[in-house]
Every structure is written in structure tokens, then in C-alpha cells.
Amino acid sequence: MTNSRREIFSRLQQASSKTEQKTVTIKEYLSAHKRGVLPVYSENIVKRFISKVESVAATIESIKNITDLSTAIYKYMSCYNIEPKLVAAPSELLKQVKWQKEITVEYRAADAKDITTLTMAYAGIAETGSLVLCSGKESPTTLNFMPDNNICVIQKNKIYPYMEDTWDLLRKAGETMPRSINFITGPSRTADIEQTIQLGAHGPRRLHIIILESSPPR
Amino acid sequence: MKSKSRNFKKNAVAALANSTLQKALQNAKDGFINKRKIALDALPEFEQLRSNAYKIKEHTLKNIEAYLKQFEQQVKNSGGEVHWASNTKEAQNIIVKLCQDAGARSITKGKSMVGEEVALNEALEKAGFETIETDLGEYIIQLAEEPPSHIIAPAVHKSQQQIADLFKEHHKKYNFKSKLETIPEIVDEARKVLRDKFIQADVGITGANFLIAETGSTVIVTNEGNGDLTASLPKTHIVISSIEKVVPTLEDTSVLLRLLARSATGQEITSYTTFFNGPKRNTDLDGPESFHVVLLDNKRSEMLNGEFHDMLRCIHCGACLNHCPVYNTIGGHAYGWVYPGPMGSVLTPLMQGLKESQHLPFASTLCGRCEEVCPMSIPLPQLLRQHRIQAHKEKINSTRSRLALKLWALFALHPLLYRLATNIFVKLLSWLGKTTGSISQLPFSHAWTRSRDLPSPQGQSFISAWKKQQKNKRMSKHD
Numbered sequence: 001m002t003n004s005r006r007e008i009f010s011r012l013q014q015a016s017s018k019t020e021q022k023t024v025t026i027k028e029y030l031s032a033h034k035r036g037v038l039p040v041y042s043e044n045i046v047k048r049f050i051s052k053v054e055s056v057a058a059t060i061e062s063i064k065n066i067t068d069l070s071t072a073i074y075k076y077m078s079c080y081n082i083e084p085k086l087v088a089a090p091s092e093l094l095k096q097v098k099w100q101k102e103i104t105v106e107y108r109a110a111d112a113k114d115i116t117t118l119t120m121a122y123a124g125i126a127e128t129g130s131l132v133l134c135s136g137k138e139s140p141t142t143l144n145f146m147p148d149n150n151i152c153v154i155q156k157n158k159i160y161p162y163m164e165d166t167w168d169l170l171r172k173a174g175e176t177m178p179r180s181i182n183f184i185t186g187p188s189r190t191a192d193i194e195q196t197i198q199l200g201a202h203g204p205r206r207l208h209i210i211i212l213e214s215s216p217p218r
Numbered sequence: 219m220k221s222k223s224r225n226f227k228k229n230a231v232a233a234l235a236n237s238t239l240q241k242a243l244q245n246a247k248d249g250f251i252n253k254r255k256i257a258l259d260a261l262p263e264f265e266q267l268r269s270n271a272y273k274i275k276e277h278t279l280k281n282i283e284a285y286l287k288q289f290e291q292q293v294k295n296s297g298g299e300v301h302w303a304s305n306t307k308e309a310q311n312i313i314v315k316l317c318q319d320a321g322a323r324s325i326t327k328g329k330s331m332v333g334e335e336v337a338l339n340e341a342l343e344k345a346g347f348e349t350i351e352t353d354l355g356e357y358i359i360q361l362a363e364e365p366p367s368h369i370i371a372p373a374v375h376k377s378q379q380q381i382a383d384l385f386k387e388h389h390k391k392y393n394f395k396s397k398l399e400t401i402p403e404i405v406d407e408a409r410k411v412l413r414d415k416f417i418q419a420d421v422g423i424t425g426a427n428f429l430i431a432e433t434g435s436t437v438i439v440t441n442e443g444n445g446d447l448t449a450s451l452p453k454t455h456i457v458i459s460s461i462e463k464v465v466p467t468l469e470d471t472s473v474l475l476r477l478l479a480r481s482a483t484g485q486e487i488t489s490y491t492t493f494f495n496g497p498k499r500n501t502d503l504d505g506p507e508s509f510h511v512v513l514l515d516n517k518r519s520e521m522l523n524g525e526f527h528d529m530l531r532c533i534h535c536g537a538c539l540n541h542c543p544v545y546n547t548i549g550g551h552a553y554g555w556v557y558p559g560p561m562g563s564v565l566t567p568l569m570q571g572l573k574e575s576q577h578l579p580f581a582s583t584l585c586g587r588c589e590e591v592c593p594m595s596i597p598l599p600q601l602l603r604q605h606r607i608q609a610h611k612e613k614i615n616s617t618r619s620r621l622a623l624k625l626w627a628l629f630a631l632h633p634l635l636y637r638l639a640t641n642i643f644v645k646l647l648s649w650l651g652k653t654t655g656s657i658s659q660l661p662f663s664h665a666w667t668r669s670r671d672l673p674s675p676q677g678q679s680f681i682s683a684w685k686k687q688q689k690n691k692r693m694s695k696h697d
Binding site for chain 2: 002004005007008009011012013014015016025026029030033034035036037038039040052056090108109110112127128130135136137140141142144145146162163164167176177178179180181182183184185186187188189190191192193194195196198200201202203204
């Protein structure tokens, strides 16, 4: 099939007028990371994040400290009659949580039988009310998509104005791209039957977001 | 899928007589148009984004060779592999081979229009793989053994009742026997049936809305989450896409994403927008072990430098379909191949041959709404006209329409003759309709007058009325 590669590139080459400057221009273009048009908004970013999240049928609450997480989650689960069993992302922060005895927690990737998962967002985007999750050893992707209920913790200081802020964060971290970067905006939905929106197509039926107000100690 | 565009006229007549389809089309049209409008009204930057997007795509197309090479290199760097397919047959062969090499038995698929273009399901099934579409709309039409009728809502032509019937027939084997009465019940049953398929699958195939040169990422946008389960659970993830989907940077992609969801479904962003970069890393707890990207050309490189260049900017949002009076009247199947509506009437002749799909460029009123709503500023009416000109040059269109055009050209090139003829014609028509003010039958115009009357003219042509008015003006000046 390398022949096809050669053929395709030779057709493309014929079609475009080649000059040597181009390679330079492209390198410059790629390294400039120039942002395009950004929709302007004036609200405070946390406020905006909350209102956008609510507009896409997710629920959201804030807690002061990580020590409040167990209570908040237990309350949420009781409220929706969810069995108090959690599969959580093995993140540094979540592993430190002291869970109340009613909740059983396992730290691992998701499997078919898991009803509720707990994840930790890499960032939040106020423009659209999106959570950003990056796959990695502390953040298995299946947790975001397999369960009926997904609870996601986001630190308040990780809410940013635009999607583009994610790109700067990733570059600043200096690591290679994670396998999967998920922008998650509300629970799973479909409108494939008569244009009627129905939540819980293949991914989570419910998405609950918990904003953690204090930055946890390092 | 073999093109049935040749039968366009027959298909269109059948579509008009199909009342279930007509109801579905009306419902869909209102939904899509309103949702898009609400989303755009809330975005004062739309025009700016649109011209931004135009520049990004034009810059990319000008340097497409370099950006594709950069993309390929970055996929390699993240541990994946890029395969190149000149045509649909090659794409089929590459993917069948990849699935065989993976020792696959069962394959899940996310929605991919390029997959439809290369008739991937047929090829995979022929090679003996169980292939399951996982997007609910695609799954429904797979059960019905039909092609998609819309590029973003493949089962938009199906009613709830028809879907319930399909599920009853096909889900017996999974021990689901009850008749489903509501939409939540239908969605839930599909979720249960497909959940097992996701888990059993050896290979997951998704499409890509964008390919990012900077990082080697492939991007999908979904609402159901099926694409992510397809990509993350099996051992092999194959992405099928086409060469014009390449975009330079992550920032450029963000601009296009702002236009895509709004233009398609009226959302600011879909529930899930995912950037894939290669297979799982050593320390990852989940994800596929191998990652392949298959890039299709299929005539696109030939469009690059020609009169259909603008079509390569298309981001497949479907807005031109939703706003097309012809699409909204006959639905997607009448067009006979995988891409319907205005964008399809431009693409199908390029990919399937103008002779095979000669009716499509003429199946447009050239009203211009498609161009008006296109987020990538593609001059669709002009491109359709281009096909018409070509059809005329190649003598593909009917002798009758060619003769009519010749006659028209004769008059249009001779203004005096034209005026004389219109004067006679106008007088004749006004005489014909003098009693009722309208004409109910005309020779050669049966198709037109069958469903409506032609209002009779006032008695003189515009030019003679204008001349008379100018003359009166001059006379009153002299008075």
C-alpha cells in the first residue's frame, strides 16, 4: 500500500505549486499556536461554568474541602437511590479520601457491571461547561463512559475560560499527548428517534460534578 | 453501497407519496432549523468564526501535502500507524487485512460517513466478521438494511413505530420480546444489546471529524458516547477518514468545533468531543493496544486544483441538507448514494461519475440557502451549476432540455427578438386568463399546472411598461 501513499502525494504535489518557503511557513504556523476567534462573555468563569453545566442536564454542587467529598457523594447517592458502591480513578487526591463506612470504593478502570464511577477532571471549560479528562495511569478513560452514573470532581482553580486553555496546559506540562482527551459536556444523549432528546444512550445517564473549592495540599 | 442516483426521478416520486417519510421530514426540518437558529442568535461572533474557519481551511489545503506528512509523523510518534488508500477498494482491503491480522471475530463501529463511502460494512461482512454499528441511528438502519438518509442523523426518516417493529424482530435472539411503547424504552433496549457488543468486540472502528497535523490526533464528536466505547474497549482501534480532514493545530480545531456542533445540531459543543492519540501508553489502565489511521483519497486530490476545490472545506455538518427545500421534500434516500442534499449533489457526481448521477445537480432550485448557512462558505449553488455546465458540454442531459436551452439562448442573445416574443407571449397569456385572472392549463407545462394555476400577466412586459412610464415622465416635464 506504500504505492498508494506515493500516488496520493504525487497527485497532491501536482495540484499545489511547490516552493521551498512553504516548509518554513508551516513550521512557523505550527509553532505559533495562534488562537482563533473566541466568543466573548463577561460572566465570572466559575459562575458561567455552573450555568452551562446545568443547561446541558448535568448536576453540580460545590464543597469546601476534600474531606467533605465522602458526605457529598453519599448524600447524592441516597438522593437518587444509587447503591453506595464506587469505582474511582486511582488519582493521588481521590486515593487520600477517607470514605465513610457505608460506601465501598475500588480504584481501577471500569468494567461492565459498574454502576457508578468517580473521576477527577484535568480541567473545566467555562465557555461550554465542559469537563476535560486526560487518560493516564490516574485516569482510566472507561470510567467516563461505562457507568450509569458518573461523578466528577473538579478543582475550582482548574476552571478556565476556553478550550484553548487546555492546549496551553498540556504544552506547559511538557509531556506527550495522553492517548485520549475527552471533553465531556453533560450526560450521554441521543436524538436519533424522531429528534427527541433522550439521555443515557450509551454513556452515563447522569453526570454529577463536584467543584472542590480549596486547592488540596501538595 | 452501489449508487442508485440514476433512478433519482423515480425515487423522488416514491418519496413524495410516502406519508411516513413526509411526516418525519417535516419534524426533522423544523427541529434542525430552529435549534441552529437559536444557537447562532446566541453567538454574535458567528461571521468572524466563519471567516476564520475559511482562512484556516484554505491555508491547510494550500499546504495539504506538508500537513498530511506532519500528521503521519506524529501518529507514528505516538505509536500508531497511518495507511493510505487511493480508492474505496483499497480502503476496504486495508481494513479487512488489519482486522484479520488482529485475529478479530467481532467488530464495533462508530458512525463514519467515509466508512459508508467505501461500503466498509459490506466488505467486513463478506470477509466473515460480525460488524455492529453502535451509533443508535446507524444501528437502526443497519437492522433495516438501509443506507443513511442524513449525514448526521442517519435514521431521521424512520418513525418510532418503525424502530419499535425493527427491534421486536431483531432482538428476539437476545431474549427481548416485549413490544416497546416509548422512546426511553427503545433507547434502553439498544443500550443493553449494544453494551455486550462493545465488550465482546476485538476491533473498534471510528471515523474522524478532524485530523490534527500538530499532534497526530484524530477527533470525533458524538452525543451518545458510543464512539468512545468503540475506541477504548477493543484491543485494536482503527480510524477511517479522508485526506481533506487535516487541520494544522489544536487551536484551529477549536475554531472549527465551535462552528460544527452549532451548524449541525444547534449545540455549542456535543456531549463528547474526543481527541485520540495513538494506542494505550505503558502505564495506562485501559485503551487499545494498537492504533491505525486509514486515510482515503477517492478523487479528493483531483479536486484540489480544480473548480470543485471549495468543496474540500466541507466539515460535514449537514446544515445544507436541513435548509434545502428539495432535501426536505424528498429525504436522503432519493439521492441514491451516501451523501444527499446539496453537498451530496456536488460530491456524488465527482465520486460516482456525472453520468451515473446526472439528475442530482439539477435537483436544486439554486435558491442559495445552502450557501447562506454553510459555516465553511462553500458556494454550493455555483458548484452545482458547474456540474450542470459539464453535463451540457458532455451532452449527458436530455435532448429535450438541451433543445430548450438552445432556444432560450437564441432569444437571450438577441434582445430585439426576445422583446418581440415576450410581448406576443404576454398578450397571449393575458388573453387566455382574462376571465379568471389565472391559467389552469398550458401546453408543455402540465407538470407545473397540475398542482397550481399560473396567474395571468397584466398585459404588458416590464420593458414596455418602463418605456411608457419614462415617456409619460418626459411629457409631463415638457408641460
